[in-house]
Amino acid sequence: MENNEDCVFDLSDLQFALQVLGGKWKLYILTSLYFGKKRFKELERDVLGISPKMLIKELKDLEALGIVNRQTFNTVPITVEYSLTEEGLTLKPVLDHMSEWAGGFKQNANSKMPT
Amino acid sequence: MENNEDCVFDLSDLQFALQVLGGKWKLYILTSLYFGKKRFKELERDVLGISPKMLIKELKDLEALGIVNRQTFNTVPITVEYSLTEEGLTLKPVLDHMSEWAGGFKQNANSKMPT
Numbered sequence: 001m002e003n004n005e006d007c008v009f010d011l012s013d014l015q016f017a018l019q020v021l022g023g024k025w026k027l028y029i030l031t032s033l034y035f036g037k038k039r040f041k042e043l044e045r046d047v048l049g050i051s052p053k054m055l056i057k058e059l060k061d062l063e064a065l066g067i068v069n070r071q072t073f074n075t076v077p078i079t080v081e082y083s084l085t086e087e088g089l090t091l092k093p094v095l096d097h098m099s100e101w102a103g104g105f106k107q108n109a110n111s112k113m114p115t
Numbered sequence: 116m117e118n119n120e121d122c123v124f125d126l127s128d129l130q131f132a133l134q135v136l137g138g139k140w141k142l143y144i145l146t147s148l149y150f151g152k153k154r155f156k157e158l159e160r161d162v163l164g165i166s167p168k169m170l171i172k173e174l175k176d177l178e179a180l181g182i183v184n185r186q187t188f189n190t191v192p193i194t195v196e197y198s199l200t201e202e203g204l205t206l207k208p209v210l211d212h213m214s215e216w217a218g219g220f221k222q223n224a225n226s227k228m229p230t
Contacts, residue, residue, distance in 0.1 A: 014146055014210060017217035024139045031129055066224065087223065090216060095129060097212045101205060102132035108202065109181065 020065060021094070025050050025058050030088065033068065034095055037083040067091075135180060136209070140165050140173050145203065148183065149210055152198040182206075 021027055025047060032038055032046035044055055059082060062068035067088040073079040084091070136142055140162060147153055147161035159170055174197060177183035182203040188194040199206070 011150075013217040013221065014214040016221060017213035018142050018146065020217070020220075021213060022139070022142050024137070027133050027137050031133065035126075087220060090219060094209070094212045094216050097209045098132035098136060099129040101209050102128040102135070104205060105135075105202060106128065106131060 017094075020067070021091075023058075025054060026062065029055070029058055029062065030067070030084070030091060031095060033082060033084045033088065034092070037081050039079065039081055043082060062088075132209075135182070136206075138173075140169060141177065144170070144173055144177065145182070145199070145206060146210060148197060148199045148203065149207070152196045154194065154196055158197060177203075 021030070028047045028050075029043060032043055038046070040052075040055070043059075044050065044052060047055065050058075059068060059070070063070050065087075066085055069083050069085045069088075071081045071083070073081070136145070143162045143165075144158060147158055153161070155167075155170070158174075159165065159167065162170065165173075174183060174185065178185050180202075181200055184198050184200045184203075186196045186198070188196070
């Protein structure tokens with residue numbers, strides 16, 4: 001992908017963002033965690049269609065990146081909670097803009113609907 | 116996913132955005148097209164690892180949503196060019212914020228690197 005002169009963003013930054021946020025599941029996991037701490041089963045329920053094995057892998061990736069925090073509690077059985085780190089919360093503007101984009105897009109699509 | 120009171124964005128809008136932008140390939144395709152019109156082979160080259168069959172499907176989805184425009188030229192053989200529609204270009208703030216997020220994230224990660 002070539003860099004576009006009138007483009008403000010840095011292609012390597014965008015590609016890094018795509019690596020972190022792209023792929024089938026990460027955005028859904030981050031969105032669920034954006035709404036608060038979650039246990040594994042809650043995440044599984046929120047992220048429709050993800051297998052436990054894949055959820056474990058994606059959470060490990062996000063944890064290694066410092067975006068997700070994994071906290072265990074000495075209950076019987078042990079309880080594990082996932083949450084966004086400070087870094088993870090810096091994603092808010094991205095999610096905000098995605099939501100804003102979608103709201104405008106839907107409104108525009110509806111206005112084109114034949115009445 | 117429950118709605119978070121102090122949250123500004125609309126969950127259903129975000130879920131719509133995730134449907135459009137989520138998944139393994141769409142963000143990469145949109146990013147490539149953001150940098151200008153592309154032919155099929157150029158897109159295939161930009162979106163590493165995508166199969167022709169999958170690229171055709173994703174382009175059809177994006178075209179049906181009104182985000183991508185497909186233009187054919189009466190050359191021999193026929194030439195097909197893909198580009199973002201006006202609607203598709205409204206994604207710019209999302210890509211900008213993703214890039215901005217990634218730039219800040221990488222800077223922060225580097226600052227934590229042991230020197």
